[in-house]
Amino acid sequence: MERHAKHRLKETKNEVERTTRPLAAISMAIVKGSDFCFQGTKSFIDNPDQKERQVLEIYLWYEYLFFFLHLTMRSAFVRLNEEQTKDLEQYVCPVVVTTAIDTFCEHWPEEVKQGLRAEFYERLNKAEVDYSSAKELMSPSERTFSEDSVISKLAMRVHKVISNSTVPIVFLTVVNIAARAVVDIKLDALVDEAAKVLPLK
Numbered sequence: 001m002e003r004h005a006k007h008r009l010k011e012t013k014n015e016v017e018r019t020t021r022p023l024a025a026i027s028m029a030i031v032k033g034s035d036f037c038f039q040g041t042k043s044f045i046d047n048p049d050q051k052e053r054q055v056l057e058i059y060l061w062y063e064y065l066f067f068f069l070h071l072t073m074r075s076a077f078v079r080l081n082e083e084q085t086k087d088l089e090q091y092v093c094p095v096v097v098t099t100a101i102d103t104f105c106e107h108w109p110e111e112v113k114q115g116l117r118a119e120f121y122e123r124l125n126k127a128e129v130d131y132s133s134a135k136e137l138m139s140p141s142e143r144t145f146s147e148d149s150v151i152s153k154l155a156m157r158v159h160k161v162i163s164n165s166t167v168p169i170v171f172l173t174v175v176n177i178a179a180r181a182v183v184d185i186k187l188d189a190l191v192d193e194a195a196k197v198l199p200l201k
Contacts, residue, residue, distance in 0.1 A: 034064035
């Protein structure tokens, strides 16, 4: 009896791991792409006040997470059905939000982190509205910026966070780094893999 129970427990654990592995891979890709972009642009934050700089770094980190979350859901709408897309969003978003908060605020009181989670979702929803109007991932030329381009919108949003006067340098850096990250993390392929295990049972 005990051996049978242990066997069933192991089978269940293996099934959960098999099912969630592709979803965890998407979450990791979002974080990896966001961190790559963040590391490549945080030097543009020019604020001598350490506390204010930390806040701006958090918001900059958020912007990249919003961007890659949007790309994930944009890919899901093309590759998954409605139920699969809902399951993907319900799995990935909480993982990314937890990462977003813990990256900078892991040791903060839980009530403070709860407020930060609410703020993250509020900002995410606003970013999603902004990105949803874009018709293409990138402008035909990386030196032009279009309201119809998701990456152009990202560059504009990052610039608003940084508030740096060197506009062309910030814009071009964000566009180049984000475009490279999009290629490197292969979100579309990861969403295709997730389709094999969705919807979650």
